[in-house]
Amino acid sequence: MQHDGSALLQVRDLKVHFPIRQGVLQRQVGAVRAVDGVGFELARGETLGLVGESGCGKSTTGLALVGLIEPTAGQVFCEGVDVARAGRAAALRFRRRLQIVFQDPFSSLNPRQRIRTILRAPLDIHDVGDPSSRDERVIAMIERVGLRADQAEHFPHQFSGGQRQRIGIARALMLEPDVIVCDEPVSALDVSVQAQILNLLADLRSELGVSLLFISHDLGVVEHIADRVAVMYLGKIVETGPRDTIFSSPRHPYTELLLNSVPSLDPRRRHKFQASSIEVPSATSKPSGCAFRTRCPLATAECASTEPPLSPRDDGRALACHNR
Amino acid sequence: MADTQLRARRFRLPKRLRNAALLIGAAISSTIILLAIFAPFLATHDLAAMDMVNRFSGPSFEHLLGTDNFGRDIWSRLIYGARISLTIAIIAVTCSAIIGTIVGLVSGYFGGWIDLLLMRLTDIFLGFPPLLLVLAVVAVLGPGLFNVAASLVVVSWTEYARVVRSTTLSLREQNYVQAARALGASPWRILLREILPNSLGPITVLASLGLGTAIVWESALSFLGFGLPPPAPTWGWSLSYGTRFIRDEPWLSVVSGAAIMITVLGFNLLGDGLRDVLDPRHKTRG
Numbered sequence: 044m045q046h047d048g049s050a051l052l053q054v055r056d057l058k059v060h061f062p063i064r065q066g067v068l069q070r071q072v073g074a075v076r077a078v079d080g081v082g083f084e085l086a087r088g089e090t091l092g093l094v095g096e097s098g099c100g101k102s103t104t105g106l107a108l109v110g111l112i113e114p115t116a117g118q119v120f121c122e123g124v125d126v127a128r129a130g131r132a133a134a135l136r137f138r139r140r141l142q143i144v145f146q147d148p149f150s151s152l153n154p155r156q157r158i159r160t161i162l163r164a165p166l167d168i169h170d171v172g173d174p175s176s177r178d179e180r181v182i183a184m185i186e187r188v189g190l191r192a193d194q195a196e197h198f199p200h201q202f203s204g205g206q207r208q209r210i211g212i213a214r215a216l217m218l219e220p221d222v223i224v225c226d227e228p229v230s231a232l233d234v235s236v237q238a239q240i241l242n243l244l245a246d247l248r249s250e251l252g253v254s255l256l257f258i259s260h261d262l263g264v265v266e267h268i269a270d271r272v273a274v275m276y277l278g279k280i281v282e283t284g285p286r287d288t289i290f291s292s293p294r295h296p297y298t299e300l301l302l303n304s305v306p307s308l309d310p311r312r313r314h315k316f317q318a319s320s321i322e323v324p325s326a327t328s329k330p331s332g333c334a335f336r337t338r339c340p341l342a343t344a345e346c347a348s349t350e351p352p353l354s355p356r357d358d359g360r361a362l363a364c365h366n367r
Numbered sequence: 368m369a370d371t372q373l374r375a376r377r378f379r380l381p382k383r384l385r386n387a388a389l390l391i392g393a394a395i396s397s398t399i400i401l402l403a404i405f406a407p408f409l410a411t412h413d414l415a416a417m418d419m420v421n422r423f424s425g426p427s428f429e430h431l432l433g434t435d436n437f438g439r440d441i442w443s444r445l446i447y448g449a450r451i452s453l454t455i456a457i458i459a460v461t462c463s464a465i466i467g468t469i470v471g472l473v474s475g476y477f478g479g480w481i482d483l484l485l486m487r488l489t490d491i492f493l494g495f496p497p498l499l500l501v502l503a504v505v506a507v508l509g510p511g512l513f514n515v516a517a518s519l520v521v522v523s524w525t526e527y528a529r530v531v532r533s534t535t536l537s538l539r540e541q542n543y544v545q546a547a548r549a550l551g552a553s554p555w556r557i558l559l560r561e562i563l564p565n566s567l568g569p570i571t572v573l574a575s576l577g578l579g580t581a582i583v584w585e586s587a588l589s590f591l592g593f594g595l596p597p598p599a600p601t602w603g604w605s606l607s608y609g610t611r612f613i614r615d616e617p618w619l620s621v622v623s624g625a626a627i628m629i630t631v632l633g634f635n636l637l638g639d640g641l642r643d644v645l646d647p648r649h650k651t652r653g
Contacts (some may be wrong), residue, residue: 109549138551151542155564
């Protein structure tokens, strides 16, 4: 599915800073700038893959979107309406439209609740339908994600990791959301099970027209499922564009580095690009100018003084680099 | 934290005997509870009936555990004493557990200044020497079943508050709690449906250990004359009164003391056994 112009979800200049406090008075001495000005758009039915190495802020972005972390700054628009300014009732409605699937299928289900109870909770909380019809919806959803109806009475420990992740997806789908944030949904699973879950997500997406914000460090997985890709480095998006464009001709040196680090069987995929340093700068004291310049082979004096803006290029991508 | 302290202080049984501890503890506690419940049917004599001819008699068919200084039947007084001790202990433990759990849940979940306030309040209660605090409360309220129970609540709710707070702190970060938050669940719903059910293990362990502790406290208060006043057949008072004759007739003190000891041992074994069953972190250690 392609970008049709009308953004379902629009994120502008999202920032999440965690204060570092020290001393008896707990004075703020600095901040971890986990997410430092992230912006993107998500169209209905579209899948945006958010990639980057550990600690680049991709998960934090997802958690801030679903309201689990309070953003420091930034705006989120849902169909053009600023969510933060729309009031409490609208904020609750927005929560209903935006759901999350977690990485760890083991800690994401309450061990003391039956699957039926877990899947009913979203309906109970938002008072959807009459109470008697809720169980029917639960059963329908259980079967939809590929489990058996009688498994509704089971407890989480009776399921495998893949099955638990199906339950996690079912829970996210119970409220018929418009967007699902998938926070590394398959990285805790075996490769064979990963494929099953990815196919399930792809089926549900085309069937229900739900948009996915697919957060992952696994480029192979993202290439499989995403329509568009956004590459994050140290709290910022450095390159974004249609999947094929990004994967076949990466322009940002960091994207190139990432793709290069994937072991590939395809010789045409081999890039002749090496980072000059493996060391990732800390999010508390980022380099001046372009954050990637300490590892970039193309870095110039300009990179140290001014930060390159994420600017649109002619082939549908946006890029934050002075030299490409 | 609280766990390791408790572990260091408490005598640990060898691994092979752990489940035996649970069984023995459960057997002793349930026997005592049944004796207390059916005391009216099991008592062989009227509590106040004096038999001055048979003072300080040893066990016999007439008096199963002998008689005291007024010739009253010790067996009958003992099982009625169990009623008093257990009633006070159960009331005290239930109220402590409820108060402590609510404080712990709220403190751990909301954090920030609420946590600060509630935990400093807990520290204030912990700061007093417990015996003085209990005596002060009884002195103010006066003797009586509920007043004694209330005085025990004052010193024992803090333990529940601290333990529940620490489990809440760790459960709060669990993904299923995060998931409930993302769904828009209210804090009360999260506390009652997601966090509380997963904290019940430690609370149950504390409660069964707490019953033993409460019985010791109740006996101590009675011993000191701050419990239920005579002629209530409290174990503590019997023990204390028996010491007056301990040189010549140690029986009364020995029986009362043994009753306290066996009961407390029973609840402690039960609590230890439950901990091993309910708390997986302690299961594998020998």
